[in-house]
Amino acid sequence: MNCIITVEIGTGAIRVAAFDLQGNMLGTSKGAYPTFHIKPDFSEQDPEQIFITMLYILKNFLNEKIYPNGYKVHRVCFSSAMHSVLPIDRKGVPLGKAMVWSDNRAKNEAAQLRSIELGHLLYQTTGTPIHAMSPLNKITWLKNNEPDRFNDSSKFLSIKTYIIHQLTGEYVIDFSVASATGLMNIHTTKWEPAALKYAGITESSLPDLVPIFYSPKLKKEYQVSLGLPDDVKILVGSSDGCMATLGAGVYDDGKATVTLEESGAVRVIGKQILQDKNERLFNYLLTEGIYVSGGPTNNAGSVFEWFATQFGDFKKAFDLEDCMDTLIFDAGKVRPGAEGLIFLPYLQGERAPIWNANARGVYFGLNIKHEQKHMVRATIEGILYAIYSIGKTLQEHLAITDLTANGTFASFPLWTQMMADVFNKPVRIKQGPGADSVAVGSFLVSATEIGLYKSLDEAAATVELPDTYMPDTDVHAAYMKHFRIFEKLAVKLKDEFDDIADLQHENR
Amino acid sequence: MNQYFLTKESQELVPFPHILEFAFKKSNTVQFDSLKKNVSEFLRFYYVVDGRLSWVIDGNHCILYPGDLAVILPGQIFGGERDLMEPGTVFWIEIQLGLERQDGRLSLGKWCLFTENECRAISRVLFSNNSPVVSKFREAGNILQTMQAEFQSQEIGFTTRINQLLHDLIILTTRHLTSQNSSRRDFPQSFIKLEQTLRDNLSHQWTVDEMAVLMALGATAFSERVKNFTGFSPLNYLINIRISEAIKLLKQSDRSVTDIALEVGFYSSQHFATTFKKLTGYTPSEFRKNNNDN
Numbered sequence: 122m123n124c125i126i127t128v129e130i131g132t133g134a135i136r137v138a139a140f141d142l143q144g145n146m147l148g149t150s151k152g153a154y155p156t157f158h159i160k161p162d163f164s165e166q167d168p169e170q171i172f173i174t175m176l177y178i179l180k181n182f183l184n185e186k187i188y189p190n191g192y193k194v195h196r197v198c199f200s201s202a203m204h205s206v207l208p209i210d211r212k213g214v215p216l217g218k219a220m221v222w223s224d225n226r227a228k229n230e231a232a233q234l235r236s237i238e239l240g241h242l243l244y245q246t247t248g249t250p251i252h253a254m255s256p257l258n259k260i261t262w263l264k265n266n267e268p269d270r271f272n273d274s275s276k277f278l279s280i281k282t283y284i285i286h287q288l289t290g291e292y293v294i295d296f297s298v299a300s301a302t303g304l305m306n307i308h309t310t311k312w313e314p315a316a317l318k319y320a321g322i323t324e325s326s327l328p329d330l331v332p333i334f335y336s337p338k339l340k341k342e343y344q345v346s347l348g349l350p351d352d353v354k355i356l357v358g359s360s361d362g363c364m365a366t367l368g369a370g371v372y373d374d375g376k377a378t379v380t381l382e383e384s385g386a387v388r389v390i391g392k393q394i395l396q397d398k399n400e401r402l403f404n405y406l407l408t409e410g411i412y413v414s415g416g417p418t419n420n421a422g423s424v425f426e427w428f429a430t431q432f433g434d435f436k437k438a439f440d441l442e443d444c445m446d447t448l449i450f451d452a453g454k455v456r457p458g459a460e461g462l463i464f465l466p467y468l469q470g471e472r473a474p475i476w477n478a479n480a481r482g483v484y485f486g487l488n489i490k491h492e493q494k495h496m497v498r499a500t501i502e503g504i505l506y507a508i509y510s511i512g513k514t515l516q517e518h519l520a521i522t523d524l525t526a527n528g529t530f531a532s533f534p535l536w537t538q539m540m541a542d543v544f545n546k547p548v549r550i551k552q553g554p555g556a557d558s559v560a561v562g563s564f565l566v567s568a569t570e571i572g573l574y575k576s577l578d579e580a581a582a583t584v585e586l587p588d589t590y591m592p593d594t595d596v597h598a599a600y601m602k603h604f605r606i607f608e609k610l611a612v613k614l615k616d617e618f619d620d621i622a623d624l625q626h627e628n629r
Numbered sequence: 630m631n632q633y634f635l636t637k638e639s640q641e642l643v644p645f646p647h648i649l650e651f652a653f654k655k656s657n658t659v660q661f662d663s664l665k666k667n668v669s670e671f672l673r674f675y676y677v678v679d680g681r682l683s684w685v686i687d688g689n690h691c692i693l694y695p696g697d698l699a700v701i702l703p704g705q706i707f708g709g710e711r712d713l714m715e716p717g718t719v720f721w722i723e724i725q726l727g728l729e730r731q732d733g734r735l736s737l738g739k740w741c742l743f744t745e746n747e748c749r750a751i752s753r754v755l756f757s758n759n760s761p762v763v764s765k766f767r768e769a770g771n772i773l774q775t776m777q778a779e780f781q782s783q784e785i786g787f788t789t790r791i792n793q794l795l796h797d798l799i800i801l802t803t804r805h806l807t808s809q810n811s812s813r814r815d816f817p818q819s820f821i822k823l824e825q826t827l828r829d830n831l832s833h834q835w836t837v838d839e840m841a842v843l844m845a846l847g848a849t850a851f852s853e854r855v856k857n858f859t860g861f862s863p864l865n866y867l868i869n870i871r872i873s874e875a876i877k878l879l880k881q882s883d884r885s886v887t888d889i890a891l892e893v894g895f896y897s898s899q900h901f902a903t904t905f906k907k908l909t910g911y912t913p914s915e916f917r918k919n920n921n922d923n
Contacts, residue, residue, distance in 0.1 A: 134860070152860035152869075155821050170873040176908055177869060178860060213920070214880045342919075346910025430814050438813040438846060439854050 123195040124187060127563035128179065129361060130201035130281055132156075132221065132383065135175045137182050138560035139192070142573060144583065146555035148186040152178035157218065162225040162253075165218035168207055168283050175284060180347055194349050196567040199358040200559055201281035203301035203405075206259045208274035209283070216270050219280050220259050223384075223419075225470075227258035228478055230265065234258065239319060245396065246313050248404035248412070249303035252472065257303030260320040274326070282328045285357060289337035294328040297359035297413075300406040305330065307394065307406050333359045333408055334570045358566055361559050362417075363407045365527060366390055367577060368562030370584030375522040377415075377515065379508055379540060379548075380558075381530035385421030387511040388413050390581075395518045401474045402514065408577065414518075416473025416511035420466040421504055422530040424482075427468060428500050432493065448497045453535050455498040457542065457599045461486050462495050463607050464503030465614075471507070474514040475611055479622035485610060501536060502543075502600070506607045509543045525586055526550045527558040534590075541590040543604070545597040549586035631655040633777055641780045644788045647738050648795075650723040653777055655679070657716055666708030672724045673701040674798065676769050680717020683710035686761040697762050698769045700802060702755060720773040724795070740792050743799075750842040754803045757826065757843070763805045772798050807845035816858055819844050827870060831894045837863050871895065872908060879917045886913045 124147060129136040133156060139147040152174040157165045187194065204222035209215050220226070234240040235251045249255050256277065263271040278286070279302070282294050299305040304320065304327065306313040312324050336354045344353065358364070362380070366388045369378035377389045394404045395414040404414045426441065433444035467480035484499065515521060524546045530536055532552050541548040555561075565580035574580040633653040635642050642648055649671060655678075666685060675684075675698065682693045687705040701707045703726070709715070726737050737743065743751065763769070776794050779787045811819045823843050827835065840863050841851035855863045871893040878889045890901030890913075905913050 150860065153858060154869075155824050157821075167873055169876040170869060173869050173872045173876070173908065177865070180908070212880075215877075342910035342915075346906075346908075433814075435814050438850065439816040439819070441814075441816065 122192050124192040125564055125567045126179070126183075126187070126194055126197045127358075127560045127567070128175065128197060128199050129364075129559050129563070130171060130175065130199065130284060131361060131559075132202045132223070135171070135178050136557065136560065137179055138557060138564075139182070139187055140560075140564040141192075142195075142568070142571075144561075144564055144568065146557075146560070147190070147192070148182070149557065149560070150178050150182040150186070156221060156223070160226075162228065164221050164224040166205075166221050166280070168215050168219050168280060171219075171280060172284055172287050176343075176347075183348055188348060194353050196354050196356055196571065197349070198356040198563040198567040199281060199285065200361050200364045200563050201279065201284075201298060201358075203298055203360045203362060204254045204256060204259075205280040206256045206263075207278045207280060207283050208263065208270060209276050209278060210273055211275045213275075213286070215283070216273055219283070221280070222254050223469075224259065225253045225478065226266075227255075227262035228253040230258040230261045231255070234261075234319070239315065241400070243303065243313070243316055243319070244400045246306045246308065247300070247303045247316060248307040248394065248406075249301055250400055250403055250472070250476065251303070252476065253478070254472075255301075255303035257316055257320055260304075260322060264321045271321075276326050276328065277322065278328060281357070285337060285355070288339055288343055289355065290340060291337040292328040293331045293335060293337060293357055295331055295333045295335065295357045295359055296406045296408060297333055297363045299330055301360060301362075301403070305406075307404060307412070310406070310409060331357060333357060333566060336570075354570075356567060356570060358563055359407060360405065362386060362388065363405060363413045364559045364562030364566070366413050366415075366558075366562070367407065367565055367581055368558035368560065368584065369525045369527050370581050370586060371525060372578050372581035375520055376525070377512065377521045377523070378525045378527060378558075379512075379531060381421045381504075381508070381526070381528040381536070383421065383423040383426075384417060384419055385504075385508055385528070385530075386415055386417045387508060387515060388415035389515060389519065389521070390414075391519070395515075397514070397518065399474075401476060402518075403473075411577070414515070416514060418507050418511060419469040419472055420507060422528075424466045424468050424504055425500060425530065428497065432496070449501070449533055449535050451494040452498040452501055455494050457502075457539075457596045458603050459495045459499040459502060460491065461488070461603075462491055462499040463506075463603055463610070464496075464499040465607065465610060466500070466503040466507050467611075467618075471611075473511045475510075477615065477618060479618045480611070480614075481618055481621055481625075483610065483614065485606070501539065502603070503607070504530075505536070505539055505543050506600075506604050508540070509604065510608060510611070512544060521546070524548045527556065532556065537588075537590045541592040542596040543600050545592045545594065547592065548590045550588050550590070551586045552588055633781075635780065641783070645740075645791065647725045647740050648722065649725050650721065651776065651780065652722075653718075653720050653773075655718040656714060659716060660714040662712055664709035664714040665712045666706055669701045669703065669705055669707050669723075671703055672726055673699075673707070674720075674722050674769070674773075674802070675699040675701070676720040676766075676773055678718035678720065678770060680715060680719075682715050682717050682719070684708065685710055689761055691762050693762060694764070696767050696770065697764050698766045698802065698805075699762050700755065700758075700806075701761065705761075720770070720777075722773065722776075722795075722798075740795075742796060746836055746838050749836065750839045751799060751803050753839050754806055754842055758806050758810065760806075760809070763802060763809060766802075766805050768801055769798060772801075803842070804845070807842055811843075811845040813845060816854060820855070820858060824870070827867060828874070831871060831874060832892055833894065834896070835864075835867060835894075840867075867894075868904060872905060875901065875905065875913065876916070879913055880920055886917075889913070 134153040138149040207219035231253045463485045465483040468482045470478040471480045635651040841848045874893045887898040890898045895901035
């Protein structure tokens with residue numbers, strides 16, 4: 122029996138999954154690696170540790186769960202987080218660790234580029250909002266701040282490029298991950314000369330651009346050590362965001378998906394680029410002519426985990442899950458609106474829609490009667506208001522009629538119901554095993570490549586999301602009364618956000 | 630009683646060659662020049678019963694309050710902030726012990742019942758700790774008070790009981806230090822601290838107990854949490870780090886494979902080569918050659 126293996130090189134972990142050719146999930150496994158913060162604003166990962174973790178997890182997974190059950194691996198499809206930069210020298214050796222998506226060191230470079238005409242032009246041609254996350258700004262940072270490392274670099278890779286190179290010897294980057302670098306023209310699928318010039322690099326400093334179905338040849342040694350058959354094909358695949366959108370069954374007009382992991386996003390797929398005049402939305406390429414558009418938030422599950430870590434009751438050492446379950450149970454006892462308590466969740470600055478790195482968290486409206494459970498409720502509501510504000514921005518461009526949800530935090534029933542009520546739309550979701558939409562998306566890409574589906578469009582239509590949460594109009598109305606204040610505060614506090622961010626910067 | 634003082638010459642300490650000093654002291658006035666800064670040769674514990682005392686321990690300026698225990702390690706400089714003893718009441722005990730030359734481990738001597746693993750774990754906690762004061766540690770006061778009563782009464786079994794109490798003091802101090810350094814809430818943060826410690830001492834032959842104690846957890850709970858968080862058992866996670874570092878060294882330097890194996894913590898180049906090949910399909914030398922050909 123043939124099976125398909127998906128490998129996600131995520132923000133903090135490798136996740137592998139296996140599917141049979143009917144799309145049934147056969148099993149999953151994961152292996153984590155750390156993010157190092159050696160200085161404020163720095164977020165780095167060790168590319169060798171990611172590579173070894175990937176090999177280790179994949180090998181054990183195949184030997185323990187796949188081969189004993191008589192499966193033969195037909196395709197291995199990769200996906201990865203976006204926006205990473207890893208400089209390598211002429212011999213292909215990494216020059217230091219990789220900067221990951223959350224690395225914020227290039228914030229001044231981003232501010233600089235945003236203030237000039239070229240910035241607006243590059244947003245339109247590359248689809249990537251001008252932000253510190255974008256490799257365009259990270260490479261510019263290297264040029265400005267570490268000229269030696271910049272000059273010693275023969276290429277600037279993505280983490281996935283590095284892993285694929287280890288396995289195959291080819292330096293390639295797929296259209297999806299490349300479209301999130303701020304360096305690729307999403308209209309022509311070529312590197313954008315104006316962006317390269319600004320970053321001080323040439324095409325030879327970047328990997329080759331390839332479609333997501335591209336299949337480089339696996340080195341014999343890895344094929345043998347992993348026990349893979351001669352005819353196995355490696356697919357470079359797409360980005361986690363694009364895969365999650367595809368895997369959520371989003372492909373038609375009117376469909377959108379909300380992802381809630383540590384960070385979050387609202388995304389749609391379409392043939393059109395959403396040219397937002399305020400430059401609040403991204404437009405990444407799923408594949409030629411098909412765009413995944415939307416907005417990301419920095420503050421989703423990570424903010425709730427922060428709350429639980431600081432204020433939760435840890436009955437067992439380090440048992441965060443148990444602690445979060447208890448808090449969510451308490452939040453369920455409070456009426457929507459948290460008795461007039463509003464929370465702005467911008468603990469880590471914010472991306473869409475306000476794009477303000479200096480934004481900070483705020484509890485607004487606290488009175489003497491508020492208890493801890495109100496604060497829990499307000500925290501979750503605030504995270505969802507931020508998500509809703511992205512959805513609202515998207516709706517300035519297109520109508521959203523159908524909402525799907527995925528990710529760890531979207532799967533808590535209370536959260537899913539709150540999402541339905543805040544958006545006033547039915548939310549469809551698959552809870553429990555087989556619900557990892559990045560893996561499902563990677564399966565659909567593989568199945569399409571094999572020819573099981575004629576197109577990604579047809580593949581996406583097969584996604585089943587059995588659980589539907591219906592909105593309650595009265596509750597929606599209650600939320601909107603609070604959201605109106607939320608939305609005003611997010612903008613109104615801009616000057617004070619700048620002031621407090623300055624103070625915090627001085628103090629550290 | 631304002632003072633109870635046992636030294637090497639005291640009859641009471643004859644059955645305890647490892648205890649150099651045991652004292653209880655209460656002073657109502659400032660005792661000038663009675664606490665000059667000097668290098669402590671052995672392990673010392675000071676417990677504050679009463680008072681507010683400004684001391685310097687290993688370069689750290691500490692203010693101790695009732696219920697606090699100061700831990701002074703061999704080789705550290707200790708004394709009063711102004712070389713004087715402020716009004717207050719303190720217990721102290723000095724224990725003779727050496728340091729193993731090879732791995733800087735405390736060697737506690739014959740009286741000690743700790744297993745070798747426990748000894749390593751305890752040494753690791755004491756030496757990797759950067760705060761010499763354990764605060765709100767009343768149990769330490771109770772232990773020292775009971776010890777004094779045992780010294781004074783010399784009832785049947787007092788030798789054994791005092792040694793037991795000494796074990797208790799060391800164990801509880803270690804436990805308090807670890808839980809003081811770890812909130813037991815934020816696993817990712819505590820784990821990254823541990824990871825950094827592992828990376829800084831990669832050639833050390835880590836045991837699970839030693840790692841667990843740095844996160845203030847028992848070995849079983851620790852293994853379960855690590856597996857849950859990383860997908861790996863603690864020792865397999867450590868192998869991950871070792872191989873990752875080895876890959877870096879293979880790519881960046883011309884050092885011999887044996888050198889690299891030992892530096893990243895494999896006990897032989899064979900052990901390294903087998904583990905490396907099992908994981909990557911290459912031997913370390915093949916991997917290096919392959920990489921240089923690119």
